[in-house]
Amino acid sequence: VKQFRIPVEHTTLGNGLRVVVSPDRSAPVVTVGVYYQIGFRLEPHGRSGFAHLFEHMMFQGSENAGKMEHIRLINASGGLLNGTTNYDITNYFESVPSNAVERVLWLEADRMRALKVDDENLRNQRDVVKEEVRVNVMNQPYGGFPWLDLPPVAFRNWPNAHNFYGDFVDLDAATLADVQHFFHTYYAPNNAVLLMVGDVEPAKALELARRYFEDIPKHPLPPRADVTEVPQTAERRGEVEEKFGPLPAIAIGYTLPKRGTEELNVAAIADQVLHGGRAGRVHRRLVLEKQIAVEADGSAEIFDTNGPTQMVSRIFHTPEFTSEVAIAAFDEVIAELHEKPVSVEELDAVKVKFRSDYYSMLEGGMGSYMPRFGLMHYLACFTLFDGDPDRINTALEGFLKVTPEAVQAYARKYLVPQNRAIVLRRPAVPGGAR
């Protein structure tokens, strides 16, 4: 096994902004990101979808770069940009030729310092966001499945259980005052990390970070909201109508162990035993052997969440079988994990794949045109949630030492009905037009 180490340098500025740099001079490009520790979990009550709508507003104008100027300057520098809203973070990032890094920092600092937007901008982006929801959810077969379907069934605490893309009535209710209030509450340098990954020299990068960001005043953050769930005692079930697609679909979510625990490492390996592609037990049993499902896969977002999260299995099955038959086949797979430890051979193979996937994520992670996006993303999560960007080089150890017995113990404790939720997507026209 080749020894492989990512260089990382980090510091905290006087205003609390954390700065992380990972140099890689192999190509003259750099990926820059600013991650704020606020996501849709903590958006205000009565304002579902607000964190995401707000993310759009961050492209609408800052003190010295008016509407369209931010986008124009990045594109005209040869760069690509985007932002995403997640459970516990919102990120803004750019991949650019490295001669544009200073310009990118100026732009990011400008919008961290002050958002300059008006009612017209808000109306415009509210319209854009509604079309985003329509194209991704309301006008798409299996739109929002299962990421919008499961939370309201699985969880009881509003931060974990609401519609993260937003009910249109809530989007309509959002005001400019809400926008500025949200900005002043959460968009503080002491609630963020700045990352530069790629063709930068660390000392120079840290100096530029100081130059552009250090005079942005820190401000007090609200106390961390309580996102814990009341203990679950029985399986939870829900149903959603599928308006377009012909096949019944099933989402099964098991709530994961807390971040920072050994159990979460085990959960990640168990997820790969179950969902590691076509060799994963769920796909093999339901698609290849029993041929109940047309597609069966799953995943566990263990790196970039910091609150109640589930490992989710997705099953699309043919209408010849009932959903109960499909769930029973899935349950057999789970029961086998309870009954018998995974073989050393299977576990070793899963770990090799896990290591390889980890490198692939660091290398790309967001398509071919965002070099090292995944490296930036993981560094941000390790910094904001664990206070330790150097975990980028040590995180793998925790996964690679998981034992067969630990997987079995985890399955018996976590992969049980009273820790799961099931949502059925039932086609309005079963089987579609046949």
Next chain:
Amino acid sequence: MTTSAAPLNPATGAPALAPERPVQWPHREVATLANGLQVVLAESHAFPKIAAQLYFRAGNAAVAHRSPGLASMTATVVRTGTASRSNHKIEEDLRRMGADLGTSAGADSTSISVSGLSESYKGLLELIADLARNASFPEGEFERERRQRIEETRIERTTPGFLAGERMRHTLFGQHPYAIVAPTEEQVAAYERSQLVEYYQRHYSPPDAVLIVVGDFVTSEMFARVEQIFGDWRVPQPKASQSPAPPVQTGRHVHLVHLPGSVQTQVVVGNLAITRRAPDWHPTVLANAIYGGAFHSRLVMNIREQKGYTYSPRSSVTAMRQQGYFTVSAAVRNDVAAATLTEIFYEMDRIRSLPVTPDELEGARNYLTGVFSLGVATLDGLIGQLSTVYLDRLPEGYLETYRERIQSLTADDVMTAARKHFESAISQIVLVGDREQIGDQAALFGAVTNYDAQGNVVKA
């Protein structure tokens, strides 16, 4: 970079760009084995990974006239068994090497691609060779994959983006094989295992193939290994087939695909254009970047950032091997379908008739050259760029000179390309949505032909 403050851009206060550091091209070796297989190797050592892709220069277009989608089905079943490995074994072997495998076919090509840990490079090459040479097409796996494909076909016919793309290709290409993007349910049901085997024996052929490997390896070792594993593979070159010409369009026509209950309209406008080998390919790409191919393009600023009609408008020039095309697409709320078309044509006519500004020109040239540099900085991106060059048999040095060629283009070049290839007067219009909601708007733009989601022409 220096440590002094960068000069300020007087317009905004934004720092000006520093001098650019040139792209360092990875060491690349290109050779052709005695059996005709072209081999392209490029080292990149940032991560302990390799990506390898074996391409064949034949795909669904080669069989569209008798069995649409047959190349795709062949690629799907290729990975499910060889003379010495079961489906199960293939998947297990992949996992042991930390690898992902993809097999697929487009209109013009077929590919077998793996990415995995560089420590397993030998096993990864052997697996690619095994699939390319010894696939066994197990009867049971074929039947299972065919049933799955039928279900996928049904889902495709409920997906607005798929329906719009399919209808546009039918409209632009007529009797040409590029007209067909996917088979119907009945066509899939009619596939026979023997057809897959026949396709495989004819088209998985080394004289018609390119093997590209990028990543963390030593070129001399890799080349020796490739020669050892692929050198004794001999299959004759398949005969190329002739395609009928696409139809000549004479005016705008509207094609409305009825998807009842749609809460949005998928709009696509398009016309035939050029291939990557055409002398004005680069000016056309530049015109597209200014028109609607970038976030900061005219179309996106207009119908998204000013008018809020849509989330993801986009224009693109697509180069296929025999013929390319230009499309503009946007998913918009139902009551602005006509307004969206008006703006699409307004922006098309504007770039056809007025010169782009010097700022726009400079920004778009930088955009294309910058994005190009980003696109060769990942293994996936690099393999994609290399495959374009070698599959389309573009001149050696195409990638190395791309940036200079883009930087040399003028406002005149942009207008000339737009006039020739953004043909607003004969654009074809496809709308996918609820006819009750958008039928009247559709009729404002020309004669309307109505379709159902299965592709049948229907009466409104």
